[in-house]
Amino acid sequence: MRVLKALLPVFLLSQFLVSQTAPLHSIDVTDLDRKVDPCSDFYEFSNGAWRASHPIPATMVRWSKRWESGETTKDKLKEILDTAQQDTGAAKGSTEQIIGDYYGACMDESRVNARGIEPLKKWFAEIDAVNDNSGLQPVIANMHDILVTVPFNLSSSTDPHRPTWVLADIGASGYALPDRDYYLKPDARFKEAREKYVKHIAKMFTLVGWDEKSATSGAQTVMAMETRFAEVSLDNVALRDPRASDHNSTFAQLQSMAPHFDWVGYFKHNQIAQDVDLNVDQPKYMQEFDQQLQQTSLADWKVYLKWQVLHASANALSAPIVEEHFAFFGKYLRGQAEMKPRWKRCVEFTDQYLGEALGQKYTEKYFPPEAKARAQEMVRNILLAMRDDILTRPWMSDETKERAMAKIATFDIKVGYPDKWKDYSKVSVRRNTFFEDYLAGRRFVVDDDRGTIGKPVDRTRWGMTPPTSNAYYNPLWNEIVFPAGILQPPGFDNNAVDAVNYGSIGVVMGHEISHGFDDQGARYDYVGNLRNWWTDSDLKQFQQRGACVANQFDNYFIEPGVHHNGKMVLGESIGDLGGVKLAFLAYEKSLKGKPRPPDVDGFTPEQQFFIAWGQWRGDAIRIEEQRVMMQADPHPTGKYRVIGPLSNLPQFQEAFSCKADAPMVPSADKRCEVW
Ligand SMILES: [Zn+2]
Numbered sequence: 001m002r003v004l005k006a007l008l009p010v011f012l013l014s015q016f017l018v019s020q021t022a023p024l025h026s027i028d029v030t031d032l033d034r035k036v037d038p039c040s041d042f043y044e045f046s047n048g049a050w051r052a053s054h055p056i057p058a059t060m061v062r063w064s065k066r067w068e069s070g071e072t073t074k075d076k077l078k079e080i081l082d083t084a085q086q087d088t089g090a091a092k093g094s095t096e097q098i099i100g101d102y103y104g105a106c107m108d109e110s111r112v113n114a115r116g117i118e119p120l121k122k123w124f125a126e127i128d129a130v131n132d133n134s135g136l137q138p139v140i141a142n143m144h145d146i147l148v149t150v151p152f153n154l155s156s157s158t159d160p161h162r163p164t165w166v167l168a169d170i171g172a173s174g175y176a177l178p179d180r181d182y183y184l185k186p187d188a189r190f191k192e193a194r195e196k197y198v199k200h201i202a203k204m205f206t207l208v209g210w211d212e213k214s215a216t217s218g219a220q221t222v223m224a225m226e227t228r229f230a231e232v233s234l235d236n237v238a239l240r241d242p243r244a245s246d247h248n249s250t251f252a253q254l255q256s257m258a259p260h261f262d263w264v265g266y267f268k269h270n271q272i273a274q275d276v277d278l279n280v281d282q283p284k285y286m287q288e289f290d291q292q293l294q295q296t297s298l299a300d301w302k303v304y305l306k307w308q309v310l311h312a313s314a315n316a317l318s319a320p321i322v323e324e325h326f327a328f329f330g331k332y333l334r335g336q337a338e339m340k341p342r343w344k345r346c347v348e349f350t351d352q353y354l355g356e357a358l359g360q361k362y363t364e365k366y367f368p369p370e371a372k373a374r375a376q377e378m379v380r381n382i383l384l385a386m387r388d389d390i391l392t393r394p395w396m397s398d399e400t401k402e403r404a405m406a407k408i409a410t411f412d413i414k415v416g417y418p419d420k421w422k423d424y425s426k427v428s429v430r431r432n433t434f435f436e437d438y439l440a441g442r443r444f445v446v447d448d449d450r451g452t453i454g455k456p457v458d459r460t461r462w463g464m465t466p467p468t469s470n471a472y473y474n475p476l477w478n479e480i481v482f483p484a485g486i487l488q489p490p491g492f493d494n495n496a497v498d499a500v501n502y503g504s505i506g507v508v509m510g511h512e513i514s515h516g517f518d519d520q521g522a523r524y525d526y527v528g529n530l531r532n533w534w535t536d537s538d539l540k541q542f543q544q545r546g547a548c549v550a551n552q553f554d555n556y557f558i559e560p561g562v563h564h565n566g567k568m569v570l571g572e573s574i575g576d577l578g579g580v581k582l583a584f585l586a587y588e589k590s591l592k593g594k595p596r597p598p599d600v601d602g603f604t605p606e607q608q609f610f611i612a613w614g615q616w617r618g619d620a621i622r623i624e625e626q627r628v629m630m631q632a633d634p635h636p637t638g639k640y641r642v643i644g645p646l647s648n649l650p651q652f653q654e655a656f657s658c659k660a661d662a663p664m665v666p667s668a669d670k671r672c673e674v675w
Pocket of ligand 1: 511512515572575
């Protein structure tokens with residue numbers, strides 16, 4: 001520990017909540033399903049009655065109190081946008097003008113419908129004007145400018161070998177379905193999805209005026225080209241290893257991967273120097289791109305590119321196109337019964353593309369400084385728990401522990417909203433041109449990202465918008481980030497007892513901290529370098545422990561034949577397992593030296609903590625959405641995020657006095673512990 005221990009800031013572990021006069025609430029006992037034994041199925045026990053009496057709304061694919069609160073945030077955003085929209089005198093380039101006109105244009109559905117497919121024509125004409133395959137570059141570059149990221153993508157990326165520097169990254173992204181398995185696997189459900197997808201593409205083409213025959217053959221063309229791209233794309237498990245996409249390349253190397261593309265013109269268009277530090281995620285994929293440039297006819301390329309522009313901008317077009325897009329991607333694929341009302345979609349677009357402009361207004365109104373201070377304190381308490389936990393791992397050598405301590409000591413904690421806001425004043429938005437406004441927002445996202453390439457990292461930047469009900473860990477910056485949107489009830493509640501706060505947002509905080517030490521995070525050192533800082537034997541031990549968790553999740557089914565892919569959800573599962581344990585340890589520590597909190601309806605404070613986790617995380621999820629998750633989401637379903645980690649924890653089994661043969665108590669050889 002020697003030197004590094006001294007580096008570790010000493011945080012005082014203090015009570016998360018200030019004392020208040022009003023009684024604090026605890027868990028909701030009416031949400032429990034008491035017919036179920038907590039040691040058999042804690043997901044049902046902790047939250048079953050709530051789910052039974054709160055069916056998933058028609059416009060949602062998941063539902064829980066947490067999702068409900070995320071939707072309530074949108075009511076608040078609507079209020080802000082309605083006010084901005086009414087302020088017709090706002091100065092051009094002011095936040096009010098930009099978000100107000102953007103939202104106002106989006107809400108003007110009759111104008112959007114009256115314009116029909118007219119706004120798309122300019123894009124189709126540009127594609128039609130290409131004379132040969134070697135002339136595709138300017139069109140693809142223009143599409144990239146509006147975030148139509150096919151068949152490859154240019155973005156910024158922190159250099160994993162020099163994490164203070166931003167490099168240009170060429171990624172693979174040639175298809176529209178959620179995962180490559182949809183194109184390649186013989187299972188009936190994928191076959192059906194392919195058939196429906198081809199029909200959907202054809203329908204979309206007829207909606208933009210193509211005759212039946214061209215639409216049908218066009219759909220086949222798109223499917224064939226996307227399938228070829230899917231075949232050479234790495235799968236989600238392979239991509240979990242950051243080394244799989246770590247290919248520092250020179251401009252000349254990129255040219256030799258795909259010599260039939262005009263890279264000189266492409267870099268010039270993007271104002272990126274040829275000697276820029278460059279990474280190519282999937283060189284093999286770029287070779288396939290080149291093959292298609294040589295072998296696929298210009299006519300087919302035109303169909304493919306038209307489809308991608310249409311697909312990416314569908315939500316900004318007229319109602320029949322919006323509805324058809326929803327019918328396949330929302331209703332069929334994810335099981336969402338109904339579209340969200342237009343105002344909510346318009347709020348979501350504003351958040352997505354003008355996120356910090358709207359987010360600044362949101363946090364001014366809804367995120368008090370006290371909330372920030374309390375959340376920061378809580379994160380620090382849980383970081384302390386992680387430090388204590390690592391120091392006591394019997395399988396880890398002092399050498400590796402010392403490096404882990406360095407990582408904990410340098411964790412950057414971001415809470416609420418950025419210290420420095422993005423400047424939107426140059427975004428041109430008008431009240432009567434929603435399609436162009438929509439593209440302007442997407443252009444801003446692209447320019448904002450591109451502008452960072454070839455420069456030192458700006459650590460003030462955020463990867464989520466302030467109203468987002470989510471959080472993340474970024475291993476390259478060794479930072480954990482909690483937007484204001486997640487720091488509100490029911491997860492983070494000023495009026496709730498500590499058991500509830502530690503059991504919900506506390507576990508989320510522990511989860512993000514644990515990401516620093518999951519199968520991906522553990523590959524980065526404390527400054528964000530992608531390098532091995534483990535001793536060989538410690539790394540082996542860590543990987544064996546991870547394999548236990550992967551194996552546990554491989555055995556979780558959502559329906560016969562459809563189960564979790566343990567390796568794909570490994571990082572999130574290590575995060576949950578570590579998160580629950582760390583938050584529990586921090587909670588226990590917070591109880592020391594104080595009068596013991598009262599039982600609630602016979603539930604001890606420890607039991608309340610675990611019930612809080614079940615109530616926060618216990619989402620109801622539509623089966624269609626669960627199927628998509630099994631393929632493409634690194635997160636397990638809500639049910640297994642409750643059952644999985646808790647069944648590994650002796651503290652849970654103790655709290656509920658579970659018998660040794662109970663379903664939530666696996667045999668010792670099956671029990672997993674990473675952190
Ligand atoms: Zn996570």
